[in-house]
Amino acid sequence: MKIRQIDVWQKDLPIQGPAYKMALQTLTELDTTLVRITTDTGLQGWGEVCPLGPAYQPQHAAGARAAIGEIAPHLLGENPLHTERINHRMHQALCGSLYAKSAIDMACWDISGKAYNSRVCDLLGGAVRETIPSYYAIGLSSPEDAANVAVKKQAEGYCRLQLKVGGRALEEDIACVKKVAEVLTAGTALAVDANRGLNVNDAIQLSAACRDIPFIFEQPCQTYEQCLHLRGKLHHPLWLDEVIDDLNALLRAVRDNAAEGFGMKQSRIGGISQMRTAREICAVAGLPMTCDDSWGGDLVAASCVHLGATVTGNLFAGSWIAAPYIDGHYDSQNPVVINNGVLKVPAGAGLGVIPDSALLGTPAMSLSL
Structure with missing residues (x-):
């Protein structure tokens, strides 16, 4: 089997409802x-990458397509399996740009599943669960608005909520955490995520002011060194996210005992192949992880679900x-949706999602043998 053609599309993903607000940026569209x-046997595999805007991390959408254009000619004729x-x-072919490579890696895993008539999760070692918990991120907002969203999302079945903080007065962040905590029901876990929006002093003060509220404190500060400085100074478990930008960073964090868990983004570290290795590192270290990505449609979502289905037990x-x-899905027959706070592993071979290319229009780029 050989790669015969690679097609690339650009697609806008408007955010429905209010803007998505984080400590360092506000987004209305991705x-x-x-x-x-496409292979010489006719099998096709799909991948996707969607950076969280141009100011979240070095990754950006135009850069992804430019990098894929640089890489793709070197893959024609290769076996995607x-x-x-x-x-x-x-x-x-190209140094760095792991996020762009993740889309190609995803497409190759999709082809592999179709070639072997297996789901991606089965190729990754097998699903330990057929449904996985999702969680909802409450954007930066007033304490009252955040609490109202928390009530609504718990009623929809979510058992884990992530509350955005940072980029504003510390007093408002503290009030927001306390207000949301008041409405949490038994069994609902809380993550407070600053997306690098706090300095070291503010992170210590927030944790101290909310010491009686159980939550995990996710990526409070800008750099790895700043987060490492917090060890022993917080009243809450510390999780790292944005600073884990490749497998070496994950290994370093485990070595330094830098965190109690990790928010793992597949595109940030290079795709499904690298997430498989991250899963094993976290398992050996006994540290929990999420299986997420920065943003994206059904393809990214399906990949996250397949990966999450393979992570063992309470990790x-x-x-x-x-x-x-x-709003909307690439595959109307097999959309990836959250029901009662959980996601079901797609049933079809590969990722289980086949986008309707007619909805995508003309490719922005096509390369073929």
Whole structure:
């Protein structure tokens, strides 16, 4: 089997309802990139990458397509079933740009599943659960508004909520955490996520002011070193997210005993192949993780679900997907949706999602043998 053609699409994903607010940016629309790999046997695989705007991290949407354009010619004629070889060829073709490579890696896993008539989760070692918990992120808002959303989302079945803080007066963050805590019901876990929006002093003060409220404190500060400085100074478990930008960073964090868990984003570290390794590292270290991505449609969501289904026992903290914030699906027959706070593993071979290319229009880029 050989890669015969690679097509790339650009698609806008408008956010429905109010803007999505975080400590360092406010978003009303995301720019996603879809990749389709066609083989000489006629099998096709799909991948997607959607950076969380241009100011969240170095990744940005136009950069993803430029990087794919640089990489794709080197993959024509390669066997997409050989994912290790594909990743090696991508690294030879272009240094860095792991996020762009993740879309190609995803498409190759999708093809592999179809070739072997297996789901991606089965190729990754097998699903330990057929439904996985999702969680909802409450954007930066007033304490009252955040509490109202928390009540609503618990009624919809979510058992884990993530509350955004940072980028504003510390007193408002503290009030917001306390107000949301008042409405949490038994069994609902809370993560307070600053997305790097707090300095070291403010992170220590927030944790101290809310010491009687159980939550995990996710990525409070900008850098790894700043977060490491917090060890022993917080009253809450510390999780790292944005600073874990490749497998070496994850290994370093485990070595340094830098965190009690990790919010893992597949595109940030290079795709499904790298997430499989991250899963094993966290399992050996006994540290929990999420299986998420920064943003994206059904393809990204399906990949997150397949990965999450393979994480053993209490080391899995859930998968966040963007579906509640965007309107529409790539595959109307097999949409990835959250029901009662959980996600079902897609049933079809590969990712289980086949986008309708007619809805995507003309590819932004096509390369073929």
